[in-house]
Amino acid sequence: MSQGADGIDLETSLGYLLKEASSALRTAMEEVLRPLGLTITQYSCLELLGQRPGLSGSELARGAFVTRQSMNVLLQALEREGHVTRSVEAPVGKVLPTQLTPLGRRCLEQATAAVRSIEVRMLSGLGEAEQAAVARSLRSMVASLRQPDTHA
Amino acid sequence: MSQGADGIDLETSLGYLLKEASSALRTAMEEVLRPLGLTITQYSCLELLGQRPGLSGSELARGAFVTRQSMNVLLQALEREGHVTRSVEAPVGKVLPTQLTPLGRRCLEQATAAVRSIEVRMLSGLGEAEQAAVARSLRSMVASLRQPDTHA
DNA sequence: CGAAGTGTGTCAGTCTTCTGACACAAAAGA
């Protein structure tokens, strides 16, 4: 039952733990964002635009970890609801910069506050040093995962 | 730009980092599972069954972090392909225990090996102590997130 | 004993996201 050929110990596996934590975070965020009429991906999009106005659809997609096709339909919805504006014509090349509207900015403020409260709750059991350590480790894990399979 | 009213710093936010790591892990797993004809959720289901034979659909759903409805359609597919067997009649109550078939077990063995290699790669930059620390912190985060909003 | 509450399996419909494919623009290379 330790770690033989009989599978990955779910209670110990960091991969499983990562998925579990991510799932718990997602659920908690959905809970507080629902009253605001936002999904997590929509919130991610607004947050990205708040910090880096003028981002293109593809850039937003990468930042929110979805495909550019998904981000596209999401942006159309946000535009229809008046949260964002996209240039009709590409100022340069084919890239369509996106901006927050005043409405979108107000919406984002509420969402940010709600999400921040979740993050505070999530970290309530951890000290400064532990938080820094987790951040460092997570960054290392991301870097290792993105390395092409060295295989040798 | 630090942490004022202008949003959550994406470069620093542990929530964002968690999502990033989880996304990278998902991508890597999909990559190695695809040749085996398995999605991540299907693999999760098989892995759970390998360690705890006889689990019900609802229990599998909780273990794989999806709804029991989603797990149900997934189980139908796995049964159709001959990877699992479900009792036709509930031995007790309404619960339908599920078991791996020999085919499912062979498939799981390959998948487990593939996923383990991903996990090894993910942790390649971390020492024993760091891995233990991350696990402890993640568990703490999950526990805090699941606590009902104490709000005060 | 009966009633409320919880857990389970299932059907139906919808929504979100993904994969595949195309045309086009900018950058990089020969």
Next chain:
DNA sequence: TCTTTTGTGTCAGAAGACTGACACACTTCG
């Protein structure tokens, strides 16, 4: 310069997951 490569936006179809709802079985409690 021309060509190849990369990045972007978009259309169409398919797969996966979710919400809502129902019936049924077991448990708990009055």
